[in-house]
Amino acid sequence: xxxxxxxxxxxxxxxxxxxxxxxxxxxxxxxxxxxxxxxxxxxxxxxxxxxxxxxxxxxxxxxxxxxxxxxxxxxxxxxxxxxxxxxxxxxxxxxxxxxxxxxxxxxxxxxxxxxxxxxxxxxxxxxxxxxxxxxxxxxxxxxxxx
Numbered sequence: 001x002x003x004x005x006x007x008x009x010x011x012x013x014x015x016x017x018x019x020x021x022x023x024x025x026x027x028x029x030x031x032x033x034x035x036x037x038x039x040x041x042x043x044x045x046x047x048x049x050x051x052x053x054x055x056x057x058x059x060x061x062x063x064x065x066x067x068x069x070x071x072x073x074x075x076x077x078x079x080x081x082x083x084x085x086x087x088x089x090x091x092x093x094x095x096x097x098x099x100x101x102x103x104x105x106x107x108x109x110x111x112x113x114x115x116x117x118x119x120x121x122x123x124x125x126x127x128x129x130x131x132x133x134x135x136x137x138x139x140x141x142x143x144x145x146x
Contacts, residue, residue, distance in 0.1 A: 024128055026099060026100065026101060027102070034102060037125070038121055038125050038134075039106070053139060053140065054140050054141070054142040055138070055140065055142075056141065057087065057143045058138055058141040060082060060083045060084040060087065060089060060141070061081070061083070061138050062081045063078060063093070063120075064080075065077065065078050069123075071126050073124075073126065073131065074123075074125070074131065075122045075123030075134075077121075077123075078121055078134075078136055079117050079118065079120060080117065080120055081115075081117040082116050082117075083115075084115075085114050086114055087114060088113050088114065089111075089141055090109065090110075090112075090140065090141075091109065091110045091111075092107055092108070092109045092141075093107065093110070093136055093138055095107070095120070095136050096135045096137070097125060097135065098132065098133075099125070108120065109140075120136060121136075
């Protein structure tokens with residue numbers, strides 16, 4: 001009996017997977033859940049309230065879009081690179097978006113050693129068969145001094 005129940009349940013499970021896509025209510029997500037859907041590493045998140053605009057090192061920081069994102073049709077991967085050959089730079093990147101019932105932006109901070117490049121996020125945020133453009137801008141680029 002148990003064996004026949006198991007055999008019958010496998011096709012039912014397979015039939016249910018992929019046929020009905022569960023929708024996520026974006027407005028019901030916590031900040032952390034929303035962040036984790038958009039970015040890989042919560043450790044880089046920073047509270048930035050448009051109060052720090054030091055851009056002394058901005059000429060050494062580049063945002064590059066390259067390579068397709070893992071999620072289908074969600075744009076390209078965005079990377080941040082420190083082009084300096086001898087200076088460590090603190091960078092704050094503001095990622096702005098227009099998603100109903102959410103924050104207007106999220107800020108991430110990186111301490112980039114000379115020549116270092118790190119992944120930020122995709123150029124688009126995809127959820128519930130919708131795609132939202134993410135606009136990244138460097139708001140702080142300051143040399144790190146010992």
